[in-house]
Amino acid sequence: MDHIDFSIVLHVWPHLWQGLKFSFMLTVAAFAIGMILGTIFAIIQHLQVPVLSPIVKTYITIMRSIPLILVLFWFFFLVPIVLGYFSSSGRPIPIGPVYAAYITFGLFEAAYYSEIMRVGLRSISRGQFEAAQALALSTFQTYRFVIMPQVLRVTAPIILSQTIILFQDTSLVYVVSLTDLLGAASKIAQLNGRLIEMYVTVAIIYLLICSALSQIVTFLKKRAEPMTR
Amino acid sequence: MFDVLFEQAADGRRYIDWLLSGLVWTVALAFFGWWIAFVVGVVVGVGRTVSSPIVAGVARAYTELFRNIPLLVQMFLWYFVLPELLPTSMGNWIKQMPNPWGAFLPALFCLGLYTASRVAEQVRAGIEALPRGQREAATALGLSGRMAYRLVLIPQALRLIVPSLTSEVMGIYKNTSVALTIGLLELTAAARQISEATFQTFAAFGAATIIYLALALVVHQLMVAIDRSVRIPGTEGGPPRRRFLLSLRGSGA
Amino acid sequence: MEDKDRHIIAMKGVVKKYGAFVALKSVSLSIEQGERIVICGPSGSGKSTLIRCINGIEKHDGGKITVGGMELGASAGNIDAIRREVGMVFQSFNLFPHLTVLENCMLAPLRVRRLPRAEARQVAMHFLQKVRIPEQAEKYPGQLSGGQQQRVAIARALCMKPKIMLFDEPTSALDPEMVKEVLDTMIDLAQEGMTMVCVTHEMGFARQVADRVVFMDRGEIVESGAPEIFFRSPETERARAFLQQIIA
Numbered sequence: 052m053d054h055i056d057f058s059i060v061l062h063v064w065p066h067l068w069q070g071l072k073f074s075f076m077l078t079v080a081a082f083a084i085g086m087i088l089g090t091i092f093a094i095i096q097h098l099q100v101p102v103l104s105p106i107v108k109t110y111i112t113i114m115r116s117i118p119l120i121l122v123l124f125w126f127f128f129l130v131p132i133v134l135g136y137f138s139s140s141g142r143p144i145p146i147g148p149v150y151a152a153y154i155t156f157g158l159f160e161a162a163y164y165s166e167i168m169r170v171g172l173r174s175i176s177r178g179q180f181e182a183a184q185a186l187a188l189s190t191f192q193t194y195r196f197v198i199m200p201q202v203l204r205v206t207a208p209i210i211l212s213q214t215i216i217l218f219q220d221t222s223l224v225y226v227v228s229l230t231d232l233l234g235a236a237s238k239i240a241q242l243n244g245r246l247i248e249m250y251v252t253v254a255i256i257y258l259l260i261c262s263a264l265s266q267i268v269t270f271l272k273k274r275a276e277p278m279t280r
Numbered sequence: 281m282f283d284v285l286f287e288q289a290a291d292g293r294r295y296i297d298w299l300l301s302g303l304v305w306t307v308a309l310a311f312f313g314w315w316i317a318f319v320v321g322v323v324v325g326v327g328r329t330v331s332s333p334i335v336a337g338v339a340r341a342y343t344e345l346f347r348n349i350p351l352l353v354q355m356f357l358w359y360f361v362l363p364e365l366l367p368t369s370m371g372n373w374i375k376q377m378p379n380p381w382g383a384f385l386p387a388l389f390c391l392g393l394y395t396a397s398r399v400a401e402q403v404r405a406g407i408e409a410l411p412r413g414q415r416e417a418a419t420a421l422g423l424s425g426r427m428a429y430r431l432v433l434i435p436q437a438l439r440l441i442v443p444s445l446t447s448e449v450m451g452i453y454k455n456t457s458v459a460l461t462i463g464l465l466e467l468t469a470a471a472r473q474i475s476e477a478t479f480q481t482f483a484a485f486g487a488a489t490i491i492y493l494a495l496a497l498v499v500h501q502l503m504v505a506i507d508r509s510v511r512i513p514g515t516e517g518g519p520p521r522r523r524f525l526l527s528l529r530g531s532g533a
Numbered sequence: 534m535e536d537k538d539r540h541i542i543a544m545k546g547v548v549k550k551y552g553a554f555v556a557l558k559s560v561s562l563s564i565e566q567g568e569r570i571v572i573c574g575p576s577g578s579g580k581s582t583l584i585r586c587i588n589g590i591e592k593h594d595g596g597k598i599t600v601g602g603m604e605l606g607a608s609a610g611n612i613d614a615i616r617r618e619v620g621m622v623f624q625s626f627n628l629f630p631h632l633t634v635l636e637n638c639m640l641a642p643l644r645v646r647r648l649p650r651a652e653a654r655q656v657a658m659h660f661l662q663k664v665r666i667p668e669q670a671e672k673y674p675g676q677l678s679g680g681q682q683q684r685v686a687i688a689r690a691l692c693m694k695p696k697i698m699l700f701d702e703p704t705s706a707l708d709p710e711m712v713k714e715v716l717d718t719m720i721d722l723a724q725e726g727m728t729m730v731c732v733t734h735e736m737g738f739a740r741q742v743a744d745r746v747v748f749m750d751r752g753e754i755v756e757s758g759a760p761e762i763f764f765r766s767p768e769t770e771r772a773r774a775f776l777q778q779i780i781a
Contacts, residue, residue: 116496118457121468128481181590182627186641187616200631219350246360254349261348
């Protein structure tokens with residue numbers, strides 16, 4: 052066992068920080084795309100829109116049944132082709148791995164956020180819908196002003212939990228050679244051979260961030276449901 | 281479209297054999313990993329609910345540690361860091377282990393202990409959802425702590441959490457794909473290899489997708505059957521199950 | 534042709550089915566503007582179903598319903614136009630828990646009638662004053678008692694200045710001490726000439742306020758007439774049995 056020296060972490064910290072920043076940005080992008088799409092998917096299913104609802108349901112079932120790594124391989128291959136199909140030239144558009152990652156993670160998380168919100172939607176009593184109808188609010192207005200605000204309040208802790216999982220899952224960009232926190236540490240470790248220090252540091256960073264966020268979730272849960280004990 | 285899978289590859293086997301070989305590794309890793317996860321998970325989950333603060337604290341530390349570090353990072357720790365931390369002779373023996381075992385065994389323990397932390401959370405939630413009267417009645421009957429758990433609390437809690445354990449079982453076979461980063465040729469890795477060898481990306485990944493979906497279906501049906509067979513007559517949707525489902529709204533699968 | 538002129542609500546042969554169960558068996562009822570109708574009957578008689586068909590919360594399967602000259606189901610735009618003129622108060626209040634009392638009342642005028650915010654606020658405060666709880670404007674529904682919540686629900690419906698108010702067992706979910714405050718509010722409303730259709734068990738209220746009492750049983754209107762006649766000497770056996778149960 053060689054001499055372990057954690058001070059090198061300080062030397063390479065700028066590189067690790069770059070990687071960590073990418074992890075954050077990917078998480079934020081995936082959260083935004085995932086929540087918007089997830090809300091739409093959940094409402095489509097709740098309204099039982101013909102044609103769209105079964106398509107959405109199938110998409111969600113598939114996304115939740117296959118590994119994220121496989122989804123990454125699929126989408127990195129497919130996204131340029133699909134975009135090219137919709138564009139004027141018809142040829143695959145090379146959008147670069149970073150944006151491909153944003154889109155892939157966003158589309159993947161949408162399936163998970165959608166399920167959370169679908170369950171949340173079902174917990175809203177029918178009376179809320181009826182009262183909004185009786186007041187002549189349109190379907191869009193009903194969801195925007197009455198239903199979704201309540202759904203988001205109720206599901207906030209679970210959505211945050213899922214986002215913590217998302218933050219951890221971003222480490223999988225390693226398989227498509229993108230440099231997040233783990234990727235940066237891995238590259239450095241290959242250069243200076245300090246495997247122990249680099250990987251343990253990465254583990255500690257994730258541990259601190261995710262622990263802190265989990266505490267927030269527990270706090271939110273307790274505040275939201277003081278009755279269930 | 282899938283015809284290419286039946287062609288011969290460079291190593292003499294057909295490509296579909298690569299897939300099947302990958303499938304075997306996936307199922308083996310998930311299957312044995314689940315047993316580690318279940319046993320350790322129940323122990324840790326129970327540990328979190330006992331009155332002794334030391335035991336509860338250790339259990340809590342375990343859960344926090346294994347749940348808050350990404351699986352991929354844990355995989356790297358097991359594969360790259362552990363051999364370095366052990367005494368030199370042991371470390372070298374591990375490093376010399378031939379693939380695929382050199383990759384399979386670290387992946388097995390990594391995945392098992394990671395999933396165990398998630399199972400532990402479910403077990404804890406299940407036990408806490410039981411009415412307090414159960415523990416009190418068991419004590420009143422003179423059952424010692426350990427017997428109360430073994431005979432009264434754990435059997436009920438386990439039946440309660442069968443549906444939510446389903447998502448953990450689904451999770452474990454999906455997570456086996458992470459082992460490809462340390463060189464295990466499981467199903468996803470096999471698909472990638474086929475795609476690189478034949479350039480038939482759709483066929484390769486499509487086949488893998490179908491196999492994963494089939495696995496999901498099998499697991500789901502299995503868990504439904506287990507749930508049905510262990511159900512206690514007269515307890516459908518009663519207070520413990522309702523309380524447990526309510527508490528699930530926070531535990532985030 | 535006469536019907537449309539005189540009757541603000543006209544229901545002819547209305548049928549409503551839930552699968553094989555027929556909740557409304559060809560019900561006909563016409564209501565004039567300014568009339569106060571009380572619908573009563575045993576549970577399962579279809580009385581709630583009937584008034585919920587008036588503003589389309591339940592869709593009728595047969596027959597014709599015309600409200601304010603517009604026929605339900607005739608065209609897609611009708612239902613919104615009808616709902617703007619018909620206010621509804623529910624048994625379980627159905628206030629929006631994430632909005633304050635004031636915001637609950639302002640929501641529809643703001644978004645449906647597109648009033649400017651200041652005007653919507655004025656309207657809301659006016660009706661909150663009417664139901665005698667203007668001081669609760671900034672509170673959330675969860676902080677109010679049942680009786681207060683139901684009065685807010687009444688104010689919320691009134692803010693749309695409807696021509697007709699529907700009440701679906703408005704006091705059935707309230708503790709007895711709070712029933713009076715809600716009934717008093719409804720009596721005030723009746724005295725101002727609002728067209729009201731109430732499904733209720735409160736016979737004292739019916740006696741005081743109703744122009745007509747409609748008795749329903751098993752999906753049909755069995756008897757209807759002036760309250761004094763209905764309560765003192767009901768014509769049919771079923772009505773008599775029902776009244777005996779209520780009084781007992």
